[in-house]
Amino acid sequence: MKPRTLPPGFKRVRRNTFIQEVVHDTYKSRSKPVEPTVCPDCGALFHEGRWQRLPAPAQAHRERCPACHRIHDRFPAGYVVLDGEFLNGHRDEVLHLLRHVESRANAEHPLQRIMDISRENSSMVVTTTDPHLARALGEAVHRAYRGKLEFHYNPEQNLLRVHWMR
Numbered sequence: 082m083k084p085r086t087l088p089p090g091f092k093r094v095r096r097n098t099f100i101q102e103v104v105h106d107t108y109k110s111r112s113k114p115v116e117p118t119v120c121p122d123c124g125a126l127f128h129e130g131r132w133q134r135l136p137a138p139a140q141a142h143r144e145r146c147p148a149c150h151r152i153h154d155r156f157p158a159g160y161v162v163l164d165g166e167f168l169n170g171h172r173d174e175v176l177h178l179l180r181h182v183e184s185r186a187n188a189e190h191p192l193q194r195i196m197d198i199s200r201e202n203s204s205m206v207v208t209t210t211d212p213h214l215a216r217a218l219g220e221a222v223h224r225a226y227r228g229k230l231e232f233h234y235n236p237e238q239n240l241l242r243v244h245w246m247r
C-alpha cells in the first residue's frame with residue numbers, strides 16, 4: 082500500500098487494540114449532561130450515562146448531542162477512505178454495505194452516524210460522527226471483500242482514519 086500523508090497527531094494503531102484506546106466522545110461538552118437531556122436535533126436521550134434511543138420525558142433538558150454538534154460543525158470523528166480498482170465495478174454494492182452497517186450500529190448507538198459519502202478521484206471517502214462507526218465500516222468492507230486495512234488514530238482529537246484498499 083502506498084503511504085498516505087497524514088495530518089500531525091496521527092499514529093498507526095493495531096486494529097485489535099484500537100477499541101481500548103478510544104475515549105468517550107466529549108466533543109463540545111465540558112461535562113456530562115444532566116439526566117434526562119434530549120437532543121433537539123435528533124431526539125436522542127441522555128440517560129444512565131449515555132445517549133440512547135428512548136422517548137424523552139416532558140421535563141427533559143434540551144442540549145445538542147455530540148453527533149449533532151459534529152454534523153452542525155462539519156467536524157467528523159472518523160474518516161474511511163476506500164481505494165482501488167475493486168470499487169469500479171462494485172460501488173453500489175459497497176455503498177449498500179456501508180448503509181447497512183450504519184443502520185445496525187445506529188439502532189444501538191444513536192451517536193454513530195455517517196455524515197457524508199463522497200467520491201474523490203478513484204476513491205470513496207466516508208465521514209462519520211464517531212470513530213467506532215468508522216472502524217466498523219472498515220472492518221465490514223474488509224470482511225466482505227478482503228483487501229488491505231489500516232487504522233490511524235489521533236488521541237488528542239479522538240479522530241480515526243481508516244484506509245482500505247483493494
Ligand SMILES: [Zn+2]
Nearest residue numbers: 120123146149
Ligand atoms: Zn443529536
